[in-house]
Amino acid sequence: MSGYTEKIRELAKKLLSEKTVDSVIGFREGSIPLIAEPCIAKTPEDVDKLVWNSFCGVNLANYLTKRTDRIAVVAKGCDSRNIVTHIIENQIKREQLVILGAPCTGMASRRKIAAAAGGEILSAVEQGETITVKGRDFEKSFAKADVLQDNCAICIHRNPVISDHMLGSPVPEQTGVDRYEDVRKVEAMDSEARWQYFEELISGCIRCYACRNACPLCYCPTCFVDESQPQWVGKTADPTDTRTFHFLRAFHCAGRCTDCGACERACPVGIKVRQFTKKLEKDCLELYGWEAGMDEKARPPLDVYKLSDPEEFIK
């Protein structure tokens, strides 16, 4: 992914000077190590703040819904699939977008690096596939492959599926990846164990909704948890309400989630939020042969019926 920064700035400058787009959405250098901040550039002079590195984990497709301007946006594989989903769901028009596709070798996990570093990280430098972090009295280097976000480690769509310009050559897709090892573990549990598993998964949730708000799929004008006429979900951190929020949100993402990891990355208390949606992703794949966001022209399985659908009642 080296050279992407220069390419992004070059393309952004061109698109803005030629007025092909009104704005370019990308990342700028973070104010603390291991994170980059999403930002918008509206003039050719402003493009030099744009950067690209392995800390650009935020899914920029989250910033596209309901925009009315013409936008260029940097998109990794997962982000690009969310853009396809946005187009299918009428949240943005294809014509509005200039997609700068970023073939991705994965994003670094802040949490994993912090845990492995054993002290506060004061600086992080990326060189090739190595990340070197420095603290007050230590310096450690990690192979990026060892500290990837959980979703990146099992990603099978690293190359953007839709783009207008590519920032680099396609990267080899990972093969022989078992995406559902963790799901099968839970499927094998009896109901008592499964209940315990989910109780532990959600424990500590403070209902900040960072997971929901970081998710590009969650764009409802009024989320079901915020409905008040009638009220579906209480506002406290009552366990039943918390379970309802997580389970119901996961179902709303069924057939749409691209496993971009935005939810898990956003959570301030380290909840493995992806564990709610992985099962639904597996079900959509096994029941309908469906992977979210791969094709602008394909209608999702929960949207349409086919004669090959497995349920009896439709026949």
Add this chain to the structure above:
Amino acid sequence: MRVVKLAKKDLAQAAKKLQAAYKVFAPVKERDFHNFRLLGEGKEPDFDFANTRLSAKHIVYPQSEKMMRASLDPSQEEHHIYKEEEKDYSPRAILGIRPCDAKAYDLVRLNFDTPEYKDPYWTKSYEALTRVGLACTSPCSTCFCTTAGTGPHDESGLDIMLVEEGESLFAKIITEKGEALAQKAGWSAEAPEDAASILEKAKQAAEGAVTAKIETDKITQKKTVEIYDSNIWDDLAFACINCGTCTYLCPTCWCFDIQDEVVNKQTIRIKSWDSCMFPLFTIHGTGHNPRPNKVSRVRQRFLHKLKYYPEKYGIGIHCVGCGRCITQCPVNIDIRRAAKVMNEFEPVEACKV
């Protein structure tokens, strides 16, 4: 003000001893961070921490609190009449609170404890609490307490301040409440003669180790209308996803919502944390929302923290520099960046009021 000395390794033991007289809250390890939890069944204290993930706010001001309830069952006597919820304000103690989080209680108190109005829940809870603070020896790179009106050895919010010194802790007993707790903990070994100078040296070192800062000295001089209407907010707010992380983790944020929940023929009135980041925060009964978008909400948050609060109370910004909003914001919105932009703001000639 006397200073006693105890061994670091005895702190956990003291925590257990104190449970006889207080509900004791201490940092407890959870996942890959710490949080203040009530010690007891299965919850052991762990003082090897920089700061807790959530602030200590929830000890005085829980995330949700039942205020009152009424029976909706017409066959019950006194149905449809609210009864105050039974509360337990027996003495509680928080061990290991950092000076920034302790100072935050004082900033919040200005809102909940006024000559005109007292929030009975907050004030009674606060008054029942004895605060044993743990001064910071290694401030984090995101701690900016010294430019936020407090500091790593700030005693102002504490009843006792513990300061690490090698394998020992000096306990500076500041208030009567602190004295009472020290008695119950059995902390009686007088510190050596040179304790005062050791503590002073430690304080200087810790304050010198704070590298982050927030620049806010000129913000209250800006004309509100000019800074409010300026175009600095679009860039500052772009990344924001309007979740509640910053507000929920912040020790000084105080906004709440009151809701009635009906369960099994009972209606319970509950007070819960709310967040100005949430779209519903300012929605009116008519459906109109004066802060209808992300930019207006982010603008409000920073103006409240850095301008409205200092102007109203005259004691500095509504922030203690704990840095949680900086480290936990999922999209790296940084209050220091916002403050700098606000501090350096000059209106364009045409927009001057």
